[in-house]
Amino acid sequence: MTTRRTMPIPRVFPALSFKNRIWLSFLLLILIAVSSSGALSHMIAARVLEKNVTDLNRNAIRKSALLLDERLKKITVTAMSGMLDDSFTSTMRDIRLSNPGSYFAHFAELQSWFMLMKVNEPAIESVLVTTPIGDFYPTTEFRLSENSFLQSGMYPIIKEKKHNVWVPEHKDMFFGGKRSVISLVMEPLIDDHTRMDGVYIVVNINVSTLIEALTDEWGVSAADLYLMTLTGSNVFTSLPFARPFLHKPDFLERIAVPAAQPFVYQDARKDYLVDVERIRLTDDWILVGVRPTDDLYKQVSAIQWTTVAIISSCGLLALLFSRVVTSYLLRPLAQLVQLMKKVEASDLTVRFETSRHDEIALVGNRFNRMLEEIALLIEGMKAADRxxxxxxxxxxxxxxxxxxxxxxxxxxxxxxxxxxxxxxxxxxxxxxxxxxxxxxxxxxxxxxxxxxxxxxxxxxxxxxxxxxxxxxxxxxxxxxxxxxxxxxxxxxxxxxxxxxxxxxxxxxxxxxxxxxxxxxxxxxxxxxxxxxxxxxxxxxxxxxxxxxxxxxxxxxxxxxxxxxxxxxxxxxxxxxxxxxxxxxxxxxxxxxxxxxxxxxxxxxxxxxx
Structure with missing residues (x-):
């Protein structure tokens, strides 16, 4: 059995004819140029497009977080500004003096205060003011007297943190209807800016209003937008997590980083672009946007396949036409080479002839003139013996x-x-x-x-x-x-x-x-x-x-x-x-x-x- 040997490229290339070397070089240069420019164009376009998509996604979640912050801030400001109302301040004075006899009078006075808060912020569903002398609430709401604030899960939290507390979505336990609400729990301030011991305000906010606002700003289904705590709890419990990996420890560890940057998370062999924004008015609420990269970068894939198609088409065209172009361009040069061989054989009568008027024709004309001058020089040298x-x-x-x-x-x-x-x-x-x-x-x-x-x-x-x-x-x-x-x-x-x-x-x-x-x-x-x-x-x-x-x-x-x-x-x-x-x-x-x-x-x- 004989082994077939292949000649290495450095030996094969010189063995080819000059015309084939030029043709092959021409073809390779075209392919390299087209491939390089195509790959570079694709790389630049892909990077720019990915950056633009990432920036747009980042801006969308920032706007959503800013919107939520503004809504929560407006609700907080509405509640706090209501504390300056005369009916509220007079009620707080009597409570401080432990005067239960004025409960019913103040209950009636505060109805206008409750109404004013709901007018100023339509997202407010209900308000409960619990005090040592009794609870105050709007008469339009049915109070579930068996559920005391001091026995609820909100009381230990406000006692521990000593500041305004936002409670994730839950069923309203203080009023009838079992509506889904998010609650703001506050300790009111009186004239000397001290907190009233034993007095707490619970402001219940309609969840649907907040979800609709976030969905409008995000621009897509709220299934890709999640309001959650740093521990992985869902703030909007009525919207269950559509992505199972949101509970995974490694995912929670990445989103818990302060000032977290957008990152790509892989789950089940699929990549997701994750953006995180903290809600400033809360202790541990974060807004997380999750979108599949396949949906975001569809245009990048289209650009890639378009580039491949263009490079392939250019390669086929180069293969078809490069040999024809090479033969046409090198025809006068091949003629000039043949004439030079005759000159080497001492034939100075040859002349370069062409109908073209390009640079090669100019070289050929100069070649003719050189031959004429060489001939004259030879004649002159023969006469130089004088x-x-x-x-x-x-x-x-x-x-x-x-x-x-x-x-x-x-x-x-x-x-x-x-x-x-x-x-x-x-x-x-x-x-x-x-x-x-x-x-x-x-x-x-x-x-x-x-x-x-x-x-x-x-x-x-x-x-x-x-x-x-x-x-x-x-x-x-x-x-x-x-x-x-x-x-x-x-x-x-x-x-x-x-x-x-x-x-x-x-x-x-x-x-x-x-x-x-x-x-x-x-x-x-x-x-x-x-x-x-x-x-x-x-x-x-x-x-x-x-x-x-x-x-x-x-x-x-x-x-x-x-x-x-x-x-x-x-x-x-x-x-x-x-x-x-x-x-x-x-x-x-x-x-x-x-x-x-x-x-x-x-x-x-x-x-x-």
Missing amino acids: SKRVAEMKALQAQINPHFLYNTLYTIYWKAELAQYEDVKEMTFSLSQLFQLGLNSGRETTTLEKEVLHVSEYLAILKKCYDDWFEYEIDLEEGLQLMRLPKLLLQPLVENTVMHGFQSRKSGGRIVIGIKRIREKISLTVEDNGCGMDAGKVEAAAKSPAGGSSSYALRNIYERLQLYYGSAADLNIESNPGVLTKVQLVVPQDHQELEWEEADERRNNFMRN
Whole structure:
């Protein structure tokens, strides 16, 4: 039995054709982009929606708790303000004096006080004032005389807490009808703000009125809203708990925390959003809102499935159309690659042809122009035997690093693939300008303006290839733009700086090119903050015909200056490694171009010396 081996992805990917790699990359990028944006959009939308739902739920229960607090407060204030009534205060004075003979008179006087309280607060069902001389109550109510307040469960509570007490829902034991009420038990205050011993007021509140008010504010069935004590008792006993977990110890422990925040509670594999608000006028009453998260977050689930559907649809569309789009986009580039292969086989007659007018077409046109210029250059090199000075110039051109052109073309290629068309246009234009200015229509001399433009295009291309490697600055003194001098003086110096001075630097490089008058001469300087050199040793090698290969470019420049200007020109080098390295070329300001023969004679004399 043979084991089938699968090639790892790093080996499979390079084994694919370039077209398939682009297609696969294009497909993967689309899927990653769509999936990432979809997942991020879903995450953001879900979080915002969940927060909004939670906040709305929180606000609803806060309003409900505030409403209940306001109703209880209004009832309390109504009862306490009634104590200021003259009939009530006079009754309390007689009770304090233990005058039972005035019971019936005060009983009649207090009927208007009872009526006024019910008018001010319709939620009040009945009122009982129990005193040592007898009970006072509205004549409209049937008093169950067998049930004494002092024998009820309310009396021990008010005696223990010594302040107003709210009693959860119960059947009214003091009046007929067995109505469900919530009771407020109070000890009245008299004129000197002392409590009356043995006197208690019981205000019974209609439960249905409070439940309806809470339901209207909550906005849903009251089955999801519970008024309970910290011990888990139900305040509204007529509304039994619809959620069994409300009695569980772990649930009660979480809601008993002061200033409890909304939390999610899980019961029977179902999640519930729980909000808690304390009722301020009571000791241990809390309002608890419980809603299933499934009902609250239905829109989140809808967003999730919509996102999945969109991502799947985009994936199918990308699979169907990416190959077609890839083939269409890469067709002219594939044609250009085939032409480059023919050029490698020394066929310079090929030309790139396309009906398109995009960036690739521009590269193709520049490629055609480059081939034409290369052909002209080859023809010019064949005729260069007429002059050794021309040969020296061509030798300098030959030493320009060929990797620069390869790296530039491949950078243009990949930037085109990545749709960075502005960079493609700029690099293509800079490359064409570099070749055009370097060739200089076959002339050996150029102007300072063109020389500066040539080195600027060279630096611009390097900046596009290595963005953060270095910064540069060029300062050309006004009035020197049209001065003529041998071409290709600055570019080799800059290339030396970049390739050798910055070889150990990843970023932070700086190149300053300065051209200015010094008396009757012109100074051309290239300064950098690279790794530096042994200035004396390099300068000596550059001025010596037998110098090493490391100083070949400097020696070539120096020889050409000597051929063109003689002893009137010079080359100087200064170096402080890592701080400042400076190469200076000094040439005469006014100089008539030498004849070919005189240049040859000067070169021979120089080589002999």
